[in-house]
Amino acid sequence: MSTTTETQSQCRRHRHKSYMCCSVRGSVCSLTLTLCVAVVCVGYSSPRALMSCGHSVTPQSLTDWCIRQLEEGKFRFTCGNCPAEWPYEEVRKMALLTENESSAFEHQMFTNVAVKELNAKLCPGCRSHVVRTDLTNLCVECPQCSCDKKQNISFCWQCLREWRGAAPRSDHCENTGCVNQALVTLRTCPNISFSEVQGVVGCPSVRACPTCGLLVEHSGEKCKNIVCPECEVEFCFVCLKITAECLETSDYFISCSSGVAPRQTRLPVRR
Structure with missing residues (x-):
């Protein structure tokens, strides 16, 4: 045609x-x-x-x-x-x-x-894209704002407001309400009950993908493995290992040899 x-x-x-x-x-x-x-x-x-x-x-x-x-x-x-x-x-x-x-x-x-790909965020001041180089520090300098104002201008990577308080910090800044809701979800979500996987007790119903950090919820049906909709990497919801590694000592429908991974307290960042 x-x-x-x-x-x-x-x-x-x-x-x-x-x-x-x-x-x-x-x-x-x-x-x-x-x-x-x-x-x-x-x-x-x-x-x-x-x-x-x-x-x-x-x-x-x-x-x-x-x-x-x-x-x-x-x-x-x-x-x-x-x-x-x-x-x-x-x-x-x-x-x-x-x-x-x-x-x-x-x-x-x-x-x-x-x-x-670069996990960039918009600076709340100038709206330019900024990439965080230190993944353990929430205090991020904006090169554009710093250049324009001829002084170090930083913002919080978590609440996306002007940085307040001492730095570096990995948990939160001093702005009111600066909290990582994803970590709150990981800490407070209920445990899951698998209908077809044997011997799993105490597994959280929400996990952060071990590759990219996206929060994923398991329905409790079928096997214990899940494919992340963001990075498309398949991992075990129970031990948090990549599926291929988990299957070396386990199976899709039985508990993992390493047991249930504890609740996550930090979000993985794709490098």
């Missing part, structure tokens, strides 16, 4: 925010090419073009689908109907992005990379 012959302005005269996708529990489901045309491109009247993966799109449906992925924090574009990843150059060409739209896409892609 050839690329669209409509002009760029014609392709966008019906721009809207209706994102055409089919998802199951947050994951885009796999569809056939026929369903792709019916679901992803429904409501779009422009001529369709074939992407490198073989699925059809219109410039507008492609633009809207990629905007949705950017708004979800992603920085790589994947087909809504198969696992294929689309190069940004292909997306820009097939979506007929204007210069302003390309700049907006690239800015958001960079922001998403900074947040997800």
Whole structure:
């Protein structure tokens, strides 16, 4: 199928925010090419073009689908109907992005990379992205603010307010209400009762992924292992070891040889 012959302005005269996708529990489901045309491109009247993966799109449906992925924090574009990843150059060409739209896409892609891969946060003062180099210290200097004001300007990585109190500290600053809610959850969540795993007693129902630190809750059903939805690493909910390591001395449905790992008091940080 050839690329669209409509002009760029014609392709966008019906721009809207209706994102055409089919998802199951947050994951885009796999569809056939026929369903792709019916679901992803429904409501779009422009001529369709074939992407490198073989699925059809219109410039507008492609633009809207990629905007949705950017708004979800992603920085790589994947087909809504198969696992294929689309190069940004292909997306820009097939979506007929204007210069302003390309700049907006690239800015958001960079922001998403900074947040997800570098664990960057926005400085509460200048709103620039800052990366924490000392993962044990909540007091973080903002290079931009320090440069502008010609003095050391720091903020709290936890409550995202101007730093108050002595530093370095790993628990909290002196701002009222500065508390790590994730650690509170890990400390106070109830224990879980596995329906199919034998011999496990006293395991918390919420764990921080040992790879990236995301809080994950186990339903108590089926095996003791779980796949983190953030980093996609599978780990044992009981001993907190990576699944492959746990299975060297245990099994999916029996207690771990090392026992139940204690409640976590610190959040792992992906390096």
